[in-house]
Amino acid sequence: MASIDTSLLPHPTGAAAELAARHAAPQPLKLYGGWFCPFVQRAWIVLEEKRLEYQHIEINPYKKEGELLALNPRGLVPTLSIEFAAGKRKALYESTVICEYLDEAFADEERHGPRLLPSSSAPEGKVEEATVFERARCRLWINHIVTKIVPGFYRLLQHTPRKEYSIEEARAEFLKGLRDFAQQMLDSSGKTRGAEEGPWFLGARFSLVDVMLAPWAKRLFLIDHYKPGGVGIPKKGERGEDEEVWARWDRWFEAAVNRESVKATWSDDEKYIEAYKRYADDTTQSQVGQATRQGRSLP
Ligand SMILES: N[C@@H](CCC(=O)N[C@@H](CS)C(=O)NCC(=O)O)C(=O)O
Secondary structure, X not given: OOOOOOOOOOOOOHHHHHHHHHOOOOOOXXXXXXXXXXXXXXXXHHHHXXXXXXXXXXXXXXXXXXXXXHHOOOOOOOEEEEEOHHHOEEEEEOHHHHHHHHHHHOOOHHHHOOOOOOOOOOOOOOOOHHHHHHHHHHHHHHHHHHHHHHHHHHHHXXXXXXXXXXXXXXXHHHHHHHHHHHHHHHHXXXXXXXXXXXXXXXXXXXXXXXXXXXXHHHOHHHHHHHOOOOOOOOOOOOOHHHHHHHHHHHHHHHHHHHOHHHHHOOOOHHHHHHHOHHHHOOOOOOHHHHHHHOOOOOO
């Protein structure tokens, strides 16, 4: 039976539709995704950043069709199918795992551009301490995005007057997640390797940390559209002690939403407004939506 989730528009629009059309032919790498999904957008951004050949396959994960379940027992997108020698196929899922896999599997910087997690080219057996630390710091802040910012986004977006928590509480919690992220970028500027001038989490260098958050940066306007008071980032000049921290956020945000790979994987704004109404009304039966409603950690 068609539901609010299964009846979503079945194809991307705008820039994402053009990109999908250019990646319709069969390839050893196949990305199963839904145009509306921020977790999918992470994987799609990495495929683009690494200049890979891939096939984009649009599906609706809420329909739980056999093809998806055979590849991913969790029945979620993104799912990546990879062809190995002799035509043997294996699948990976979980956006963070897929992104790290692609960065490691296609590590040749000449062909695939700079690594997305700091990596050491030190001779075998020699560990380059600073690089190893920076990689761990990236994973720490990816963990912050996964466990604080992303759940906070859904808690705020799914807030309705019927909830046992107030919208102010949800907003304060979400803003704290963003502010802590911005503070980390400010604190590390110039102090750590790779954090030379530049808008990204690592300064001049774009990394997986930026990939992990960019899809939700693109979707912040949905909270402004649907929720009274919106995201509530204080305005310039009204930020008190936090003027510098939020200026650092603004800088990251502008760079993230304007990154070529982020724009190329984006459908038309109004389609997201339609697709996210089920979150704003708290009527979605998606696993993310249900977990948020029940106060459980996200799938
Ligand atoms: N932790 C997963 C979450 C993926 C996810 O929740 N994807 C949604 C679409 S945005 C999905 O496939 N939902 C199907 C469902 O809820 O049944 C990841 O990072 O890949």
